[in-house]
Amino acid sequence: MAVALHGWHPGEVAIQRHLGFADAVSDSWPIVARSMPDQHRLFHTSNLNFIPVTTIDKHGRPWASIMAGPGGEIGFVTSPSRQTLSIVARLWDGDPILETVAAWMKDSGIYETDSHLIAGLGIEFSTRRRNKFAGRIDDIHPLETRIFDLKSINCPKYINVRKLVPFAHARPKVVHQVEQLQQSQRLPQDLIDFILNADTIFVGSIYKSQKSTASQFPSHAGMNARGGLPGFIRVSPSDGRTIVLPDYSGNRFVSSLGNIEATGLVGFTIVSFTTGDILYLTGTAKNIIDALPLRQQAGTSVERSPYSPKIKYLVEESGAESGENADYKAVLDSAVQLSEDLAVFRFSVPPHKGSKRLEIRPGQAIVLDFMDWIGPPQYQHMSNAKPSLINDDRIRTWTVSSAHEDGEASWFELTMRELKNGAVTGALFDILRQSNKQYGTPITPRKPVVVEVVGITGDFYLGQTNINALWVAGGIGITPFLSMLSALSTRNRPGGCDITLALATREPALMVNLLRPLLANLPSDIRIVIDIFTHVNESQLDKTQRESQKLFIHRGRIPAEYWIKTAENKNVLICGPGGFGDSATEGLQAAGVSLERIQREGFY
Numbered sequence: 001m002a003v004a005l006h007g008w009h010p011g012e013v014a015i016q017r018h019l020g021f022a023d024a025v026s027d028s029w030p031i032v033a034r035s036m037p038d039q040h041r042l043f044h045t046s047n048l049n050f051i052p053v054t055t056i057d058k059h060g061r062p063w064a065s066i067m068a069g070p071g072g073e074i075g076f077v078t079s080p081s082r083q084t085l086s087i088v089a090r091l092w093d094g095d096p097i098l099e100t101v102a103a104w105m106k107d108s109g110i111y112e113t114d115s116h117l118i119a120g121l122g123i124e125f126s127t128r129r130r131n132k133f134a135g136r137i138d139d140i141h142p143l144e145t146r147i148f149d150l151k152s153i154n155c156p157k158y159i160n161v162r163k164l165v166p167f168a169h170a171r172p173k174v175v176h177q178v179e180q181l182q183q184s185q186r187l188p189q190d191l192i193d194f195i196l197n198a199d200t201i202f203v204g205s206i207y208k209s210q211k212s213t214a215s216q217f218p219s220h221a222g223m224n225a226r227g228g229l230p231g232f233i234r235v236s237p238s239d240g241r242t243i244v245l246p247d248y249s250g251n252r253f254v255s256s257l258g259n260i261e262a263t264g265l266v267g268f269t270i271v272s273f274t275t276g277d278i279l280y281l282t283g284t285a286k287n288i289i290d291a292l293p294l295r296q297q298a299g300t301s302v303e304r305s306p307y308s309p310k311i312k313y314l315v316e317e318s319g320a321e322s323g324e325n326a327d328y329k330a331v332l333d334s335a336v337q338l339s340e341d342l343a344v345f346r347f348s349v350p351p352h353k354g355s356k357r358l359e360i361r362p363g364q365a366i367v368l369d370f371m372d373w374i375g376p377p378q379y380q381h382m383s384n385a386k387p388s389l390i391n392d393d394r395i396r397t398w399t400v401s402s403a404h405e406d407g408e409a410s411w412f413e414l415t416m417r418e419l420k421n422g423a424v425t426g427a428l429f430d431i432l433r434q435s436n437k438q439y440g441t442p443i444t445p446r447k448p449v450v451v452e453v454v455g456i457t458g459d460f461y462l463g464q465t466n467i468n469a470l471w472v473a474g475g476i477g478i479t480p481f482l483s484m485l486s487a488l489s490t491r492n493r494p495g496g497c498d499i500t501l502a503l504a505t506r507e508p509a510l511m512v513n514l515l516r517p518l519l520a521n522l523p524s525d526i527r528i529v530i531d532i533f534t535h536v537n538e539s540q541l542d543k544t545q546r547e548s549q550k551l552f553i554h555r556g557r558i559p560a561e562y563w564i565k566t567a568e569n570k571n572v573l574i575c576g577p578g579g580f581g582d583s584a585t586e587g588l589q590a591a592g593v594s595l596e597r598i599q600r601e602g603f604y
Contacts, residue, residue, distance in 0.1 A: 008253075009207055009217040011262025015254050018289050025253055035082035039585075040131045042595050044085060044122045045077050047129070049164050051087070053120040054204030054221040054267065055100035055137075061282045062221060063096035064204035064269035067120075072166035085120075085133065092172040096267075096280055101140060117206065119221035125273075127459045128159040134220050158227040160199050161303035161459075162273060162296050170276055181283075186240030194279055195243065195270060199230045199302070203245070204267030204282075205259035224256040229304060233270070243268060243281070260285045304455070328352055330368060332449035333411070334442045337432045339510055341418040342476070344401070345428060348411045349453065357408045358453065360400050362487035363461035363480035363573075363601075366412060367454040370394040370424050395454060396424050399479040399575070399601070403486035415514070417476045460573065460601040462487055467497035470567050472584050474504050474576020478511060480601060481575070482518065485528075489521035499528045500566050504558060504580065508534045512551070524548050531566075533558050558584070563591035575601035 008016065008025075016025060036044075044051070050068035057063060067089040069076030078086045091098055119134035176188060187195075205222040226232075226245060236242035245268070247257065260266050266285035271278050273296040296302070330347040337343045349358055360366065371394040402413035418425045428449075435443040462484040471481045481501060488497070505511050515530065522528065529550045537555075567588055574581050581600050588598055 007216065009209075009258065009262065010213070011207060011260070012253070012255055012258030015257045015261045015287055018287070019254065021254065036079070036131075036133070037082075039595050040122075041079040041082065043124070043129065043131055044133075045079050046074065046596070047124045048077065048122050049074055049166065051077065051120045051122055052202040052204075052223055052225065052269065053097070053118055054206070054223045055097055055118050056206055056221065057096060057100050057282075060206075060208070061265055062204040062206040062267040063100060063280060063282050064202040064223065064267045065095050065097035065100075065280075066202075066269065066271070066278060067091075067097070071168045072164075072170070083135075084138070092170075094172065094174040094177065094280070095278075096282070117219060117221040119204070119223040121202070121223045121225055123159065123225055125159065125162045125164055128161060130159065130225070132223065134222065159225065160227045163300045164273065165297045167276065172276075181241060187235065191279060192235045192240060194272070194277065195233055195235055197230050198233055198270045198272070199227060199304075200271065200273075201226050201233055201245065202269040202271075203256050204269070205256050205263070206265060207259045207262050222256050222259050257287050261287055303457075328358055328453035330412075330451050330453050332428075332431075332445050332451075334444055335428070335432055336442050337429075337437070337439050338513075339439065339507065341429070342507075342510065343416065343418075343429065343432055345414045345416065346402075346411065347414070347451075349409060351410070358456065359407065360404045360409045360412060360456050361461035362403050362405070362483040363399065364456055364458040364483075365397050365399045366414075366456055367395060367397045369452040369454050370396065370427070371452075373449055373451055374423060374427055394424065397457070399458075399483070401479045401482040403483050403490065405487050405490050415476070415479050415482060458601070460575070460599060467499065468570055469497075469499050470570040470572045471499060471501045472572065472574040472576070473501065474580035474584075475506070477574075477576035477580070477601065478503060478505075478514065479575070480573075482514060485515070485518040485522065488526055489518065489523070497526050498570075499526070500570070501528065501530045502533070502558060502562070502566070503530065504533045504576070506534065506536060508532050508536055508553065519546075519549055522549070531562070558587070560587055560590065563587045563593065567591055567593045570597075572598045573601070574598065 049072050050066055053065050053067050054062050055065060067076075067087055069088065070090040076088050078088075080086055091101075116136040117134075118137050119132070121130060121132050123130040176191060178185075181187075203222075203224040203226060205224070207217070207220055207222070209217050209219045226247075228246070232246060234244040236244065247254075256266075264284050264286065265282070267280070267282040269278065269280050328349055329352070330349055333346050333348050335343055335345045374394055376394070398414045398416055400412045401415040402411070404412065416425060416428070418429045431445050431449070432443060434446070437443050460480060467488075471484075473481055503511060511532065519528070524546070525548070527548045529552070531552050531554060533554045533556065535556065563584075572588060572593060574584050576584070585595075585598055585600070589595065
């Protein structure tokens with residue numbers, strides 16, 4: 001796929017250098033593509049209630065607007081080509097896009113004006129999926145806007161999960177409007193309170209090219225989103241007009257900060273998903289180093305991103321860091337080493353008064369903070385061999401391999417592989433190495449291992465009814481399916497279910513040993529076929545089968561014809577390394593399986 005960039009622009013390079021990221025990301029710009037893959041096109045047209053977009057006003061300022069269909073319904077976007085999105089949107093008084101569209105209409109004969117620039121962010125709040133695009137407005141009709149020349153990127157971890165539903169009764173009206181806030185003016189207190197209570201902000205930015213470098217670094221708009229705990233956005237008490245937005249660790253491209261570094265401008269839009277109130281702001285901005293027609297569905301709760309750091313107050317504010325709920329701790333009770341680099345670790349979760357119930361759905365992941373146990377990494381200014389060391393907060397995410405169908409989880413198991421030079425997995429496996437026990441023998445840690453449970457996350461989990469599925473696992477990607485099988489063994493399923501598990505592995509005997517006790521506990525009305533694909537000769541592998549369970553060993557990779565005969569009418573779940581998952585997805589699509597029926601685990 002053709003790339004959209006010729007390198008990071010000067011503003012991006014400057015802020016990357018300031019933050020010590022430049023060497024680590026210097027060769028990452030080709031990830032930005034000039035067109036959308038079909039999966040991204042389908043995402044924008046089939047998954048979104050609204051899209052925040054950046055456009056530029058007549059003064060050259062970026063504004064973040066909200067584009068949505070007339071009733072907040074999904075389906076207001078179409079994609080005629082891989083480089084085009086067509087949006088049929090409802091606009092309302094007060095949204096800056098009304099002015100920026102007027103500027104476009106005025107300059108429509110002059111293609112190179114900034115009024116043509118647009119950027120957007122397709123974001124599905126229920127799953128944290130998101131994809132960016134940027135380009136130019138190609139045409140505007142009274143009921144349609146067409147955008148072309150797109151690029152996409154993905155970085156979702158601070159998004160707060162919420163369920164959005166259409167709200168057809170929206171009656172927007174402007175209650176505050178100031179074209180130019182004077183230097184002595186403060187924001188009204190109700191707006192300050194609105195900002196301080198927000199957990200989501202949309203960030204519009206622009207890069208304005210210089211004539212000498214325009215061919216290499218053309219002007220473009222940017223759109224981004226930031227999420228955190230309510231209060232993560234601060235307002236300076238001294239002037240009541242300076243808004244401070246923290247930047248959390250991410251992919252380190254820092255494109256939005258790079259645009260701000262180059263132009264000194266930014267647009268902020270803050271929304272309330274419960275009341276529908278929207279606040280639009282634009283103004284000058286500075287990077288300081290070290291320094292809607294829809295509603296959230298009534299009765300649903302917000303799933304805070306487990307990656308969001310605690311609130312950091314400004315120096316001139318009083319307050320203490322606090323989380324939304326008291327934190328759970330996890331205590332390592334035992335561990336069993338299965339091979340040189342594979343083991344099962346069992347943690348208990350002591351009850352904690354005041355905490356929310358710790359609920360884990362089969363297939364979900366748990367986020368753990370090992371900082372207090374391991375300690376911070378030794379300071380390094382740069383680490384070219386392993387850049388992640390510079391940004392290591394000791395927080396790790398693993399899929400839970402045990403099942404907890406009875407409500408609150410008082411314990412959990414993690415089936416994990418040791419990573420080469422892994423700070424956390426290495427420390428955990430050191431406990432096993434110090435015990436000198438044989439493989440398969442449980443050990444108890446000699447010293448206590450206590451870590452913080454940051455949260456439970458993931459939408460890759462087992463449903464409750466009508467399970468007719470193809471599970472596709474690559475190696476240790478089997479872990480969510482271990483949890484799902486364990487859960488099925490405890491459920492009363494009068495209708496039964498039909499499952500095919502396709503497992504590609506270099507350790508077939510080890511994987512069968514993990515599966516066999518789970519299969520033994522499955523009710524007979526659960527039909528399961530396990531196809532193991534391996535290059536290892538396992539002629540002695542125990543293939544004992546029950547009438548409702550079949551186990552087959554295949555030599556080599558999963559062939560293309562396999563998808564044709566196994567995926568028909570099944571929902572597909574894929575968990576495995578990126579290349580494996582991509583290959584499986586492509587094979588399934590070639591076999592006629594639509595992307596709507598394919599779900600991939602997002603934490604591998």
